[in-house]
Amino acid sequence: MKEPIIKIRDLHTSFGSLHVLKGINLDIFPFETLAILGRSGCGKSTLLRHLIGLRKPTSGQIFIKGVDFIHAHPRNRHKILKKIGMLFQGSALFNSMTVKENVMLPLLEHTPLESTTINIMAKMKLEQVGLSGFEDYYPAQLSGGMRKRAALARALAMDPDILCCDEPSAGLDPIVSAGIDNLLLKLKKAFNMTIVVVTHELESVFLIADRIALLDRGKIIFTGSKQEMKKSDNPKIIQFLERRADEEVLDGDQYLESLLNG
Amino acid sequence: MNLEVKTITDEETAFITISGEVDLYSSPRVREQILAVTKKKMPLIVINLEMVTYMDSSGVATLIEGLQLCNKYKGRFILVGLKDNVREVFELSRLDRIFQIRETFERAQGI
Numbered sequence: 279m280k281e282p283i284i285k286i287r288d289l290h291t292s293f294g295s296l297h298v299l300k301g302i303n304l305d306i307f308p309f310e311t312l313a314i315l316g317r318s319g320c321g322k323s324t325l326l327r328h329l330i331g332l333r334k335p336t337s338g339q340i341f342i343k344g345v346d347f348i349h350a351h352p353r354n355r356h357k358i359l360k361k362i363g364m365l366f367q368g369s370a371l372f373n374s375m376t377v378k379e380n381v382m383l384p385l386l387e388h389t390p391l392e393s394t395t396i397n398i399m400a401k402m403k404l405e406q407v408g409l410s411g412f413e414d415y416y417p418a419q420l421s422g423g424m425r426k427r428a429a430l431a432r433a434l435a436m437d438p439d440i441l442c443c444d445e446p447s448a449g450l451d452p453i454v455s456a457g458i459d460n461l462l463l464k465l466k467k468a469f470n471m472t473i474v475v476v477t478h479e480l481e482s483v484f485l486i487a488d489r490i491a492l493l494d495r496g497k498i499i500f501t502g503s504k505q506e507m508k509k510s511d512n513p514k515i516i517q518f519l520e521r522r523a524d525e526e527v528l529d530g531d532q533y534l535e536s537l538l539n540g
Numbered sequence: 541m542n543l544e545v546k547t548i549t550d551e552e553t554a555f556i557t558i559s560g561e562v563d564l565y566s567s568p569r570v571r572e573q574i575l576a577v578t579k580k581k582m583p584l585i586v587i588n589l590e591m592v593t594y595m596d597s598s599g600v601a602t603l604i605e606g607l608q609l610c611n612k613y614k615g616r617f618i619l620v621g622l623k624d625n626v627r628e629v630f631e632l633s634r635l636d637r638i639f640q641i642r643e644t645f646e647r648a649q650g651i
Binding site for chain 1: 567605629635
């Protein structure tokens, strides 16, 4: 069996008194697409942010390519981060820069390449995501789907080994969203990447994921294939698959108390 | 794996053989040798990629730059021995439509 490219061990995160991640253990293998699925607010974006070093966990370990990422020397962390691409939920493009300048930025910052080479690379990345001809547009001049594609081109700029995507379909209509999913499939095949996608869109998960991890209230309650997930008799997985809302249990006395004194 | 770039030239042809991994940090060495032969306006430049184990976008961009410089003086710039992973990157960017790609050196020479 392949050695995981990412190993997460007993990861805990708290924001003040709120315990968000409660002992996450997860292996992510090379060249797979792992979807981290879960309800809004369950901690999946927080988990992704730990993988790119944007947030430090309260405790636990993350090994990326065998390196203890959280405790590694900044130089080693930096080396690992250069090969991780991140597609943020809100695209996070720089509005004062054109689309091409956004894609060129990581290459100008982190590589010894000549500007002529970088210029060609940026155009290639935009071609790969279907934005050829939009190089000189500013993010505000693009539609939501196009902004997402531009952000994807920037995430791919450094030819990452690992691509992290936070809700790639958020805010997009089903057709544009399916286009992004297909693009991810195509890019993964061409570039042999490991992709970690955080989402709550089941359709997207079933299209692009090789494996699924289901996060519920800060804990991984399932990891397995799509088929295994569909066959599961775990009530929380069934609830998620059937898109059933939680049944509300109302304590009348407590509710009245909260209205009068809360 | 380290990168090796060797150039052999005769009057008409520059034959550049690249071995190993072409990435963000090693591709400037490929660029240097391609620029050297385009500067001499070699009529035929053949890039042998048979022993390339990995090529990222910077490597591909370097080849595009070479092609562009070669086109300017109406030379021929031909790629041979593309492996499947490299070929897929070319196809995704539709670069297979702008490069002349041949299976072997003999075919590149039009033999």
